[in-house]
Amino acid sequence: MGDLGAALDFYCNVMGLEEVGREDGRVYLSCAGRARFDLAVVQKGAGIEHFGLLARSQGHMDEVDERLREHGVATTRVRDAEPGVAEALQFTLPGAVHRMEFILIGPDGVRPDSVAPPGAGGLHPLGIDHVNLKVDDVQMSAEFLRDVVGLRISDVGVRGQEWIRAWTRLADHHHEVGLGKRVDEQETLSHLAFAMRDVTHIQAALDIMAAAGFQIETGIGRHRIGLGLYAYFREPGGNRFEWSVESEIVDPNRDPGFYGDLDDTFSAWVAEAHKYLPPSFMRGS
Numbered sequence: 714m715g716d717l718g719a720a721l722d723f724y725c726n727v728m729g730l731e732e733v734g735r736e737d738g739r740v741y742l743s744c745a746g747r748a749r750f751d752l753a754v755v756q757k758g759a760g761i762e763h764f765g766l767l768a769r770s771q772g773h774m775d776e777v778d779e780r781l782r783e784h785g786v787a788t789t790r791v792r793d794a795e796p797g798v799a800e801a802l803q804f805t806l807p808g809a810v811h812r813m814e815f816i817l818i819g820p821d822g823v824r825p826d827s828v829a830p831p832g833a834g835g836l837h838p839l840g841i842d843h844v845n846l847k848v849d850d851v852q853m854s855a856e857f858l859r860d861v862v863g864l865r866i867s868d869v870g871v872r873g874q875e876w877i878r879a880w881t882r883l884a885d886h887h888h889e890v891g892l893g894k895r896v897d898e899q900e901t902l903s904h905l906a907f908a909m910r911d912v913t914h915i916q917a918a919l920d921i922m923a924a925a926g927f928q929i930e931t932g933i934g935r936h937r938i939g940l941g942l943y944a945y946f947r948e949p950g951g952n953r954f955e956w957s958v959e960s961e962i963v964d965p966n967r968d969p970g971f972y973g974d975l976d977d978t979f980s981a982w983v984a985e986a987h988k989y990l991p992p993s994f995m996r997g998s
Contacts, residue, residue, distance in 0.1 A: 717756035719949040724752070727925045728835040729876055733794040734841065741796045744840045744907070748820060749797030751841050759951035759998035760901040763812035764844045765801065766889055774802050774815050777863060784861045793819075805937045809859050810901055813890065824918040836918040838907035842957045845891035845903035852876035853890050864890065868938050868970040870978060880939060887939040887961040903997040904945060904946075904953035915944055915956045931990055932956075932986055945994070952998045959986050 717740070724730045724742055734741040734748050755762075768774040774973035779787050781804050789803040799819035805812050848854045858881045860862040867887050870878030880888035893903045909915050915933060922928070930953065932944030940961035948954050972978045980986035 715752065716949060720754055723949050724754070724924075727836070727922060727927065741975060743796075744838050749914070750795060753795070754950070761811065761844070761846070761905070761952075763803070763814060764890075765798075765814035766883060768802070768815040768817055769792075771800075771817065774817060777815055778802050780861055780863065786861065805958055806846075806848075809849070809854050812864075813847055834976075836914075836921045837976060838909055838918075838956070840908050842906040842908035842955075842960070843886075843889050844893060844905050847895040847900035847903050848892050849895055851879050851892045851894055855879035855881055858890060860913060865963075865965070866969040867961075868941070868972065870938075870972050873973050882963060885962050885965055887941070887963050893997070900997040902952060904955050906943075906955035906957040909956050909958040911958055915942060915958065918956055932981065933949045933958075934979075934986070935981045936979065938970070938978045940981070947993075 721732070721740060725732060730742040730752065731746055732740060733743045739753050739755050742752045742754065744751045759782045768777070770888050778788050778790070783998045788803050790800065791803065793802050794801055797817050797819055800817045802815045803812060804814075846854075852875075853903060855866055855869070855876065859866050864881040864883055867880045867882050869876055869880075875894075877894040881890045881892070891903065909918065912933070919929060919933070927946060930947060933942060934944075935942050939961050942956075942958050944956045946954055977984060977986065979990070983989065
């Protein structure tokens with residue numbers, strides 16, 4: 714974050730996240746108001762340092778660790794390194810830019826049964842829905858996530874023979890990790906998506922943001938790929954966030970879909986929606 718104070722004011726007083734810890738200049742924030750954190754921020758340039766997926770079990774984490782090592786990927790296991798995280802398996806994705814983790818949650822990190830509704834004090838997203846990274850080689854990164862990490866590829870966007878977008882998943886949720894072709898070498902993140910309850914929760918969030926002086930970059934709409942409802946905006950540090958709900962539940966046995974440049978993939982509601990996106994939308998952070 715360029716201005717950590719402005720970012721924290723937005724996260725806590727507009728979004729309704731709760732600070733659950735600080736360590737070595739890193740501020741940990743939670744959507745649900747428990748010790749488990751969802752987002753950690755530091756005072757430096759925009760982008761992403763690392764991200765984590767929740768391992769299904771200790772055995773799942775061990776399996777991923779073994780596969781990574783078999784493919785010559787260095788791994789690190791750490792315990793109690795961050796709020797609510799009992800154990801993390803850390804490794805670096807191809808390109809040596811993004812660090813990925815599988816995590817196991819401690820008892821203090823278990824989600825409450827309910828989360829405060831949107832209203833005074835913030836709009837309260839439910840948690841992180843997915844992350845979309847910017848990478849040099851989309852196909853190599855997607856196939857690494859499939860063949861080594863154990864994710865599945867849901868859909869792919871191509872330009873000629875080159876993969877320029879891909880969406881990968883752990884189970885049946887359309888994607889937890891998306892990939893897009895990097896425009897310049899400084900980009901690491903396309904966007905981070907927060908899960909919402911329904912479209913009225915997104916509407917309430919946008920009203921709260923507008924009252925605080927923040928406008929969206931594009932939306933509300935429904936994606937053609939993945940089917941989720943979306944609204945995108947830039948937070949004060951320059952990163953793109955998304956409000957997201959109703960993502961497709963994918964048949965585990967279906968093959969990936971492939972879409973070319975001429976296919977309408979961004980919006981199910983607007984023909985050639987890419988023509989109406991602001992120039993800023995082509996770049997990540």
